[in-house]
Amino acid sequence: MRDSRYIITGLIVFVVLLTFPLWSNAGKAASPPQPNLDTPAIQNLEQKQCVEATEYMRADHMQLLEDWRNQVVREGKRIYVAANGKEYEMSLENSCFECHSSKTQFCDQCHNYLDVEPDCWTCHLEPKEP
């Protein structure tokens, strides 16, 4: 094979560059977010439970919020009956933020960790943090 020296060297350089992110970060775990949910409204709750189970909210809150938006804006239905029978107003401002009054703790920590940029905040007003 002609020029095998150059080709093989080039291939090695290419593979090293390609795998750079893998080996340069090996063994260094990024610290997972630990949002602090300690807000006065949550402290006052007898049963510390969101509108649905924590696991569901963690994985599917974006779907829930989208369903809420469609129901409220399109259908004019504003009351959500949760699986446990409790009723909530379907509103970021008037329901979610009542408890989750700290955007930096509750929203940003995980969104930054996962590098997602939901565009809620260009219109929805975040609660004023103390």
Place this chain on the structure above:
Amino acid sequence: METSRRNFLKAGGACLLGLSLWPAVRVLAGDGPDVKADAGALKGKRWGLVIDMRKCWPQYQQGCRDCMLACRREHNIPVIDNKDEEVKWLWTEPYKNAFPEQEHAYTPAAIADKPFLVACNHCDNPPCVRVCPTKATFKRPDGIVTMDYHRCLGCRYCMAACPYGARSFNFQDPRPFIKEENLDYPTREKGVVEKCNFCAERLDKGQQPACVEACRVGALIFGDLDDPNSEVRKILAERNTIRRKPELGTHPSIYYLV
């Protein structure tokens, strides 16, 4: 047990069909959480507004702007002084602009010189809805023409279609121009169109529109045009009212007593 290739493929096909139908079955079974309208929500088939300009004018001349200020506060409307970029939900126009086809050389000065309160007419046949390419603007079953700002992509077809100039575009981020923030209601962002929504968010909770509630002389009367016993229908039956640009066939839901 012997299986022929033919039967194996048949069984495989049946399984695939079942898998593809499963999501639809789950949706149709629908045992998920329930949503409902607020028990106190105002119910109407076609909301309408009667504006009694004769009650309004004396107050207006004394500087009353209660309805417009209430609307601005309720919906976080920015105050932008630049005429080209201002955002208007509820504002005033002179007679010749509000009722251009009804003006003539001998229109009484008592009318021709007066300002008229104007807003989105919540047309029964809304041209803005027809042209919206994303269905961001739509008509609710109760007749309110409203917007889903999440879906607005800022093409401004609706602004070209609306014969009343009732729509405003956010040429810039409106946040710095909002005087008092109402934390219970969102703002808009740069690049979307906005307009009066007849306070759909208040009606759904059983409240009257903010402008109607704010008017100190009761010049704004809100009600169901489809209900013969409603106050608006009684006024329409008794007194002569006019609408803006009726010749266009948009069938506005705002009526004026002049």
